[in-house]
Amino acid sequence: MVGVFQTPLDADTIKAKARALGADLVGIADGAVMDAHPPDPRDPRRPKDITEHDGGRVIVLAKRYSAGTTRIARWDERHKYYNDELVLTMLEETSLELVFWLEDNGYPAIIIPPTHADPWLYRGDRNQHMTTVLSLTHAAVEAGLGTLGLNLQLITPEFGPRVLVTAVMCSVDCETDGRREEALCLGPECGRCLTACPGDVVGHWERDWPACDSYRSPHGFSQLAGHLGDILEAPDDAARLDMIRSETSFNLWQSILRGAGVISGCRRCQDVCPVGEDYARMIGDSLEEIPEATPEKARRLAAMAEAEARGALPGSYAGQERWIGALGYLGSDAAE
Ligand code: SF4
Ligand code: SF4
Structure with missing residues (x-):
């Protein structure tokens, strides 16, 4: 019985420790509540699917992106990839330090990183959307950190969606x-996430995740598998050598080295979102204009707003309502 060796810990003490270790935001979700409310019942990904012993609480930690990189408007800017990868490295170290501190106090603990997908679920399609073993955005909502946005990104009051x-x-x-x-x-x-999206993959309370992945992870597994396949199918050795020495190989090598461009990539939808105390203070002046805007995107957003105003919310909203929240901007009648 590990209980004999445990030091009593309350939520404030745990959160203060996580902040002292470097987290910007901390919330604690009830694992049993998450077990009862999987975001996708066809693919539940509940705490109890990972461990039957240590999923009683899900402590969610968030770290903000640096504002300097957010102010760069290009989605495929490698400085952004590298800076974001460093933020993730810091957050992972914070998580590991918290795990050891909890264990020093008698509580076995386990990290759920944002990068780990279950390889048993891979079906040989390099464009398959692979999800994390627990949905961290949904966990963050259950832990009180924020709510999901039009494209199902996590939004926080402090930093909008600009967190890992x-x-x-x-x-x-x-x-x-x-x-x-x-x-x-x-x-x-608002719809700025849709307007700015370079892949035009944002829908009405939904997102085309496989299409998004080629932007979110531009030098990830899909590009690697495609590039290796192209090399194998090249017509002769000279063409093969050219492809091995190509810029694509160079980008893949650099990305495998640090994960930049694999676990970090496009975040235009996060950058331009006006929600968050940081937006007016640090960001808004540089990202007001959206070069990706088109009349067609504007028409689509207007049609969505018009449908919502007459109470016609799409099924995608109903399926995620628990985590998106009530749409207060519609007034109480239309949002119900
Ligand atoms: S990450 Fe990029 S491609 Fe994906 S929804 Fe956001 S803006 Fe669009
Ligand atoms: S950019 Fe606008 S529409 Fe998109 S998530 Fe943020 S607030 Fe919602």
Whole structure:
């Protein structure tokens, strides 16, 4: 019985420790509540699917991106990839330090990183969208950190969507945080995430995830498998050598070296979102204009806003309502 060796810990103590270790935001979700409310019942990915012992609490940690990189408007800017990868490295180290501190206090703990997908679920399609073993954005909502936006990105009051998230699972008997009931997202009347998206993959409370992946992870597994296949199918040795020495190989090599361009990539939708205390203070002046805007995108957003105004919310909203929240901007009648 590990209980004999445990030091009592409350939520405030755990959060103060996580902040001291470098986290910007911390929330604690109830693992049993997450077990009861999987974001996708066809692919539940619940805490209890990972561990039957140590999923009682899901401590969600968030670290903000640097504002300097957010102010760069190009989605495929490698400085952004590298800076974001360093933020992730810091957050992972913070998570690991928290795990060892919890274990020093008698509570076995486990990190859920944002980069690990279950390889048993890979079906041989290099363009298959691979998800994390636990949805960290949904965990963050359950931990009270924010709500999901029009493209299902996590939005926080402090930094909008401009955060990276990890979780530490641990069965420590402490208080949990409640979900926000009202959406932080401003809906299609804002729609800046859709307007700025270089792949045009944002829908009405949904996103084409496989299409997004080629931007979110531009030098990831899909490009690697495609490039190796192209090399094998090249007509002769000279063409093969050219491809081995190509810029694509160079980008892949650099990305495999550090993960930049693999686990970090496009985040235009996060950059331009006006929600977050940081936006006016650090960002807004540089990202007001959106070069990716088109009349067709504007028409689509107007149609979404018009449908919502007459109470016609899409099925994609209904399926994620718990995590998106009530659409206060519609008024109480239309949002119900
Ligand atoms: S990450 Fe990039 S491609 Fe994906 S939804 Fe956001 S802006 Fe679009
Ligand atoms: S950019 Fe606008 S529509 Fe998109 S998530 Fe942010 S608030 Fe919502």
